[in-house]
Amino acid sequence: MKECQCENCICVNEELAKKVKKKMLDDDILFDIAECFKIFGDSTRIKIIYALKLSELCVNDLAFITNSTPSAISHQLRILKQAKLVKSKKIGKVVYYSLHDNHVIKLFEIGRDHVEEL
Amino acid sequence: MKECQCENCICVNEELAKKVKKKMLDDDILFDIAECFKIFGDSTRIKIIYALKLSELCVNDLAFITNSTPSAISHQLRILKQAKLVKSKKIGKVVYYSLHDNHVIKLFEIGRDHVEEL
């Protein structure tokens, strides 16, 4: 086994490892992709997403549907909104949330497929 | 506004909320979907997945490619393997990891698309 000259790291297959490392996406992009998946990786948020897939809904009703509290839901909706997964409109004192676009549904469905195929 | 009889929860639109709640997927399934996304929601694991998308690789080389340590990578590979996202084969003292199936790539690509479209 040869030692890599780079960064004190010992490679088993130096040729291949260097080649793959060169082809890697930028850390920033991979980080963003992970961050995107992280948003979907919480059961409260997944429940919200699934509920909004069925209908536009307000905070209180989402709390009822997900067996949670308006406060907890509001916090999670803020995260979902910052990630551009949901959008909102205010009518009177009620704020109605809906999915930002069909891409969100697509991601959800692929995840669901994967889980159901296991 | 009417109060729901169910679980001390106050709904803004009781009819709709009850209807949506009835249509919700089981908590177990939604939990599993969230767990699946959670696996993808870490940048070390996403790097591993992307690297394995390029080539079958062993632990040390993955550590080199991802600028991590063999120990950290080994821990994450265990998680990925338990989630059936990667599989492994041992040749001598080297353990080679690869993606479990194309479904993993599909999920990764959808996530990548989503991030790049924003």
Next chain:
DNA sequence: TTAATATATGAATATCTGTTCATATATTAA
């Protein structure tokens, strides 16, 4: 056998994250 290497793993630590609670804001009704 002993030494070196590749990987795995348990414990400890530090960080991150989700919920709760109290409270603030905005809107509507009385």
Next chain:
DNA sequence: TTAATATATGAACAGATATTCATATATTAA
């Protein structure tokens, strides 16, 4: 105006999680 309602938000807390470190195991070479 005051009261009630819907939502938002900051702080605190508890629980989860990723990495590090030390060490163990397995395999190969000498």
